[in-house]
Amino acid sequence: MLFRTLAKPDFKALVERILASTEVIGPKRVGTDRHGRPIHHYLPVESFDEIDLDYETTEFSAKTYFLPYKENLCSYRFQDDDWRQEIRYRIQPRAIIGLHACDIHALIKLDKALARDFFPSPYYISRRKNTFVVGIDHDPCEGGFCRSLGTDTATHGFDLFLTDLGERYFVAIGSDRGFRALSGLPAAEITEQDTEDYLRVRKRIAAGFKTEINVQNLPNLLDIEFESPVWEKWGGKCLSCGSCAMVCPTCYCYGVSERVSMDFASGAKTKQLYSCNLIDFAVVAGGHNFRPNRQTRLKYRYYHQHRGFMEAYDEPKCVGCNRCGRTCLAGINPVEVIRDLQAEDET
Amino acid sequence: MKYLGIEPKRLRFAVFEFTGCEGCELQLANKEETLLAFLGAVDVVEFREVSSARNGAYDVALVDGAISRTDEVERLREIRARAKVLVALGSCACFGGVNRMKNACDLDQANREVYGDHPKETLPTRAIHEVVPVDLKIPGCPVSKAEVERIVQHLLFEVPYQFPVYPVCLECKQHFTVCLFDKGQLCLGPITRGGCDAPCPAGGLGCWGCRGKAADANIDEFRSIARERAHGEREIAERLGFFGGFEEHS
Numbered sequence: 001m002l003f004r005t006l007a008k009p010d011f012k013a014l015v016e017r018i019l020a021s022t023e024v025i026g027p028k029r030v031g032t033d034r035h036g037r038p039i040h041h042y043l044p045v046e047s048f049d050e051i052d053l054d055y056e057t058t059e060f061s062a063k064t065y066f067l068p069y070k071e072n073l074c075s076y077r078f079q080d081d082d083w084r085q086e087i088r089y090r091i092q093p094r095a096i097i098g099l100h101a102c103d104i105h106a107l108i109k110l111d112k113a114l115a116r117d118f119f120p121s122p123y124y125i126s127r128r129k130n131t132f133v134v135g136i137d138h139d140p141c142e143g144g145f146c147r148s149l150g151t152d153t154a155t156h157g158f159d160l161f162l163t164d165l166g167e168r169y170f171v172a173i174g175s176d177r178g179f180r181a182l183s184g185l186p187a188a189e190i191t192e193q194d195t196e197d198y199l200r201v202r203k204r205i206a207a208g209f210k211t212e213i214n215v216q217n218l219p220n221l222l223d224i225e226f227e228s229p230v231w232e233k234w235g236g237k238c239l240s241c242g243s244c245a246m247v248c249p250t251c252y253c254y255g256v257s258e259r260v261s262m263d264f265a266s267g268a269k270t271k272q273l274y275s276c277n278l279i280d281f282a283v284v285a286g287g288h289n290f291r292p293n294r295q296t297r298l299k300y301r302y303y304h305q306h307r308g309f310m311e312a313y314d315e316p317k318c319v320g321c322n323r324c325g326r327t328c329l330a331g332i333n334p335v336e337v338i339r340d341l342q343a344e345d346e347t
Numbered sequence: 348m349k350y351l352g353i354e355p356k357r358l359r360f361a362v363f364e365f366t367g368c369e370g371c372e373l374q375l376a377n378k379e380e381t382l383l384a385f386l387g388a389v390d391v392v393e394f395r396e397v398s399s400a401r402n403g404a405y406d407v408a409l410v411d412g413a414i415s416r417t418d419e420v421e422r423l424r425e426i427r428a429r430a431k432v433l434v435a436l437g438s439c440a441c442f443g444g445v446n447r448m449k450n451a452c453d454l455d456q457a458n459r460e461v462y463g464d465h466p467k468e469t470l471p472t473r474a475i476h477e478v479v480p481v482d483l484k485i486p487g488c489p490v491s492k493a494e495v496e497r498i499v500q501h502l503l504f505e506v507p508y509q510f511p512v513y514p515v516c517l518e519c520k521q522h523f524t525v526c527l528f529d530k531g532q533l534c535l536g537p538i539t540r541g542g543c544d545a546p547c548p549a550g551g552l553g554c555w556g557c558r559g560k561a562a563d564a565n566i567d568e569f570r571s572i573a574r575e576r577a578h579g580e581r582e583i584a585e586r587l588g589f590f591g592g593f594e595e596h597s
Contacts, residue, residue, distance in 0.1 A: 034531040041523050060523055069521035081352055239537045239565045242513055246520030260506055262496050263384035264350040273521070278513045279563040294565065327520075329528055329537060329572045330565075 001155065002173040004187040005194050011162070011169055014185055015048045018095045018132065025065055026051035026097040027058055042096065053098050053164075057141040061249030061323060062096055062103055066110065066127045069246070073123070073256065073269040089126035097134045102144070102319040104135050104158050105151035106249030112313045113252060123271075132177060135161040137201065140208045145335055146320035147209040153202070163198055170198040213338050215316060219307040221345055226299075230340045235295020237330040242275030244301065244324035244332070250317045251275065276301050302337065348388065355503040361393035361405035362436075363426055365412030365419050366446050366472065370489040371437035372396045372411050378492040389499055407432045407502060409495075413439040413446045414473045427479040434498060435475040438488040438557045442591035445488075446472040451588065474591070485510075487543060488557035488590060494542070511542035512562035515554050518545035527553045533578045533586055538564035538593075559592030566596050 006014070018024055028043045029052050040055040042062040074087045099107075107128070114124040135158045146152040154161055159178035163170040171187065173179050190198075245251035255274040260267045274281060277297045282290035291297045309317035318334065325333025348355060362372055376382070376397060392402040408430035414420055427433055438444040449457050450471045458466045475481050485494050500506040511517075515536035519526065527534040527548050534553030536545070540561045547554055560566075573583050587593040 031525060031530075033525075033529045039525055039529070043523075059525065060520070064521075064523075078351065237565075237568050239514065239516070239568060240561075240563050241516035241537050243516045243520050246517060257509070259497075260350065260500055260504075261384070262381040262388060262500075264348060264388070264500075264504070275513075275517070278517070279561075280512055294563070327526070329526070330568050 002179065003190045003194075004171045004173065004182060005165070005168045005190055006162075006171050006182070006185065006187045007168050010185050010187070012048045014181065015051070015095075015097055018181075019045075019047070021093075022132070023092070023094045024051075024097060025062065025094065026053075027055040028052065029055070051097055053136055054138075055098070056138070057100070057144065057321065057323070057326075059323070059327065060247050061106060061321070062099060063106070063110075063249050063251075065094065065096060065131065066107065066124060067114075067252055067254075067273060069273050071123060071271045073271050075269075076267040078265055078267070089122055091126050091130055093130045093132070094127075095132040095134065099133060099135045099158070100138055100141075100321075101135060101154040101161075102146040102151045102321045103249050104133065104154040104161075105146075105149075105319045106321075107133070108157040109250050109309070109313065109315065109317055109319070110252060111157070113309075117312075132181070133158045133160075137161070137163040137205060139205055140210065141322075143211055143322040143325060143333070143335070144320060145209075145211045145213050145322060147206070148211075148213045148215055149316060149318060149320040151319040152206070152209070163201055165194070165197045165201060170194060170201075211322070211335060213320075213335050214342065215306065215338075218316070218338070219310050221341060222303060222307045225341045225344055228341060228344050230337065230344055231295040231299045233340070234332050234337050235293065235298040237332055238277060238294040238298045239330055240277050240279055240294055240297065241329075242278050243327045243329075245275030245277065246273065247323040247327045249319060249321060249323070253281075276304065298332070302334075305334075306338075350504045350506075353504060355388070358390065358406040358432075358502055359392045359402075359404060360389045360407045360409065360499075361402070361426075361430075362391070362396070362409045363393075363411070363422075364395070365410065365423065365440070365475075366415040367412030367437065367439040367444060369396060369411065371440075371487075374489045374492050375409070375495060378496075381496065385496060385499070388503060403429060405430060407434065409434050409436050410440050410475055411436040411490075413443045414475065414478050415446060415449075415470055416468060417470060420470075420478055423475065423478055432482045432502060433475070433479065434483045434485065435481045436485055436495070437490040438486055438559070438590045438592065440475045441484045441486040442559055442594070443472045443474045443477075444590055447474075447591035447594065448588065472591075486540065486558045486592065491543065511540065513541050514561040514564065515539045515541045515543065515545050515548070515558075517541055518543070519548050522549055524549045527551075528572070528576060531576070533573055533576075533582060535569075535586060535593075537572070538566055538569045553586075555586060555589050556592050557590045559590070566593070 026045045027040045029038050030041050031039045040058045077084045114121045158174045161172040254271050305318040306316045408426045435441050497508040501508045518541050532553040535556040536554040539554050539556045540558040
């Protein structure tokens with residue numbers, strides 16, 4: 001890894017340079033909730049000043065810029081007895097400024113499932129490859145348990161990663177694209193003082209975590225507690241609304257639907273992100289539903305997060321951002337659900 | 348007009364209105380970008396709002412509005428007898444709609460309140476399916492033209508269609524809409540059937556449930572969520588009762 005330091009005004013200059021030619025997404029303050037806390041969303045910005053890099057967390061992950069909630073997979077045109085198919089991948093470059101480490105880990109996990117597995121998705125890959133990612137360190141967000149999942153620091157999966165040292169950023173360069181982006185800017189070689197300051201900030205951040213879960217042996221625990229009453233307790237509260245999967249930075253399940261135009265001359269296949277908590281997620285041809293109960297569906301979401309993905313990719317799918325816990329009106333959150341399962345195991 | 352080399356079924360469409368605002372019928376004439384194609388696909392033989400033509404020979408009856416008078420009952424039965432397919436169009440036809448609020452009042456008192464010294468003959472409001480069998484339902488206030496188009500495609504070519512059964516929340520999340528509960532409002536989004544694209548919450552108005560109950564709606568949990576956020580029993584009951592889609596719970 002190459003490191004540099006960059007004065008804050010120079011970072012602003014960098015973003016403005018990107019803005020001149022490329023769409024830029026950044027954490028933007030969109031309002032205040034009923035408790036007076038700011039609400040941030042990752043949204044397109046027109047100027048650097050719209051970006052609030054001091055944000056604590058966002059209500060939604062930045063997933064939609066890589067896996068849109070709705071995406072046209074292909075269009076058809078019918079002509080006489082024939083038809084033509086048209087597929088367009090999104091290749092326009094884009095930059096996302098200010099992702100936290102957990103969200104960069106989310107991209108790394110999505111890369112495993114969607115860019116490198118048996119069925120790499122050209123739709124995902126074209127977006128991922130054409131997105132310039134700038135990450136930033138931050139103090140722990142309330143309720144976040146990323147440290148328990150090892151996603152509180154990022155060492156790859158980005159182009160640049162910033163750590164705030166006051167007047168300047170400590171910049172980790174994660175790609176040649178990131179290296180080239182700094183050209184022409186007064187990015188300085190790091191000094192011993194920079195390293196010292198960086199490590200001090202990292203220590204402060206690491207010491208600030210208040211929320212923890214124990215994920216050790218969790219895949220086995222989940223199997224042992226398959227019939228646990230814990231699932232009834234939390235599943236009974238579930239609204240089956242899919243909000244958790246929508247805000248999750250790694251939930252990538254989807255449904256595909258086909259539509260015909262009203263003049264019957266063309267059609268389209270559309271992908272929509274879906275959630276395993278929705279009632280018809282496991283409905284198969286013939287109408288049978290493998291998971292008709294809320295508790296079973298909720299359980300399978302936890303299984304995919306902490307067991308299924310682990311089996312396939314050697315790490316849990318969850319990054320510990322707790323967006324699902326925050327968005328759930330019924331108060332279902334991974335920290336309490338997993339603690340309940342562990343308590344069950346001890347009795 | 349052919350689709351995948353197949354000829355469409357020859358179906359004649361008729362549109363009828365009962366107690367309601369006729370907004371759903373207006374929707375049929377909306378969505379200009381596909382209106383010509385829509386009118387090219389359906390053979391409309393009777394539709395009072397757009398044409399004075401009368402024709403008793405139709406295959407598909409699109410029925411808008413609720414049933415609230417004896418003459419409406421008779422007219423609806425006649426339509427049912429003639430139509431091969433009867434489609435209930437909109438929240439009034441599907442649940443009784445806002446008209447149904449009357450059922451919670453004393454009928455005579457409601458009559459006097461509205462008509463004063465000239466009371467009209469009136470019945471408790473009923474949805475279409477409470478009077479005659481209904482083949483297809485498209486809920487919503489107003490009905491979504493896109494869903495009407497899909498039903499028409501289904502009827503003409505047996506194009507499969509599936510309307511969402513998930514709650515409105517999913518679509519709010521897909522539009523980055525800030526949850527209205529977070530802003531201190533009451534919203535029926537968690538228990539109301541989605542597919543509308545959640546325009547009301549995006550505009551700052553909590554959902555009033557015009558599309559009726561989502562499949563597997565967790566009403567008990569919804570109530571406790573609303574209570575925890577200091578929404579009173581009366582506010583919750585009024586909201587649930589507004590369009591009639593949650594009648595057994597309001």
